[in-house]
Amino acid sequence: MKIVVIGGTGLIGSKLVRRFEAHGHEVVAASPNTGVNTLTGEGLAEAVAGASVVVDVSNSPSFEAKAVMDFFTTSTSNQLAAEAAAGVGHHVAVSIVGTERMPENAYFAAKLAQERLIKESGVPYSLVHATQFFEFVRAIADSSAQDDGVHMAPVGWQPMAGDDVADQVAKVAVGEPLNGRKDIAGPDRYRMDEFFRKALAELGDKREVITDPKATYFGSELVEDSLVPIGEATLGRVHYGEWNPS
Template identity: 90%
Template structure:
């Protein structure tokens, strides 16, 4: 089948394209540098003609609340309109575990708005809620850095490898639409502060990790289960210790 991957040249998108092609599908890596722009609509109809599935793993270039809201709502509206025009039968989008639990977070609020558009579109869909990626560990630490060190809350934390994300999203994309969501997470659950203390040391980052119950995650205070699955979830196979040494 033909599968269009929006954000197909990025971290997860490029992994998805390789997986689809390896299984004999026609995969289109759609992104601005391949002539497909979900914000302007450029190239969408052409890319989607003949496609059975569209997988959206695009991301906003800015995390400023209004900018990220504008990105996800405009991009998703354009994608869904093009899918209706071309007869795409399955829309898959990657979101974040815990979006509904941090409504004050601008990025999470934008993802919720994106999901609302998808659910109301009438197009069969699947939502994949993933925990944070191993690949983003340093960036998260940077966002939590203060003068005296990296402030991290002592809450539950269950990150996963990008390869595991791609495996689960690919499996979802070639299956029947869920018309709902599935949660995916890493194989191990940690205390967030303890994880970052060990992870930064393994990365050779000398910054001290300070356990701080009031530490925020991109501006939002966390409670115990803010960022981990509650209930059933599909767990990845790659442990952080294996990933960091690869």
């Protein structure tokens, strides 16, 4: 089976490429540095020719409202048009658990727009909604830092390892299209503030983590279930305490 991974040189994309290759699939790791640009369309038709599946794990280089919306709508529209022309039978996209609960968030709004395009395209599809990745713990803390410390809300938090994300996305990709959504999450649910207090200490980060019910997540205030699955979800196997960042 030929599988195209859009964003195939990134964190999750590179993990997917290795998994697909290990199972004998023909894989194209598509990204600008391999000659495939989904914003301009350069190399896209050639990449998807003869493909059975396209997996999109690309991400916007900017989270500014207009830039992130333009990225996901343009990139996704170009992919879907190329896939329809090539007869691709399965489009897989990775999104975020809770996206539909914070539409005022510019990044989440762009992901919702991406999902609408996929659902309306006529290309058979699967959406995988994942919780946040262990690999982004420090970056998320940095985004919540203020002069007196890192402000975190006391809400549900259920992050997962990038390897678990890749395992689940790979399984979906080689299966029948869901024409729907699957939620995936880490094996353990925490309080967000307590998790970051412990995780930053283990990283040797001496910043104080301040419990703040009004703390925002990339500009959006949170409630208890903003970022965790509600209802059925497939859980990963790697616990944070066992995770090896290398």
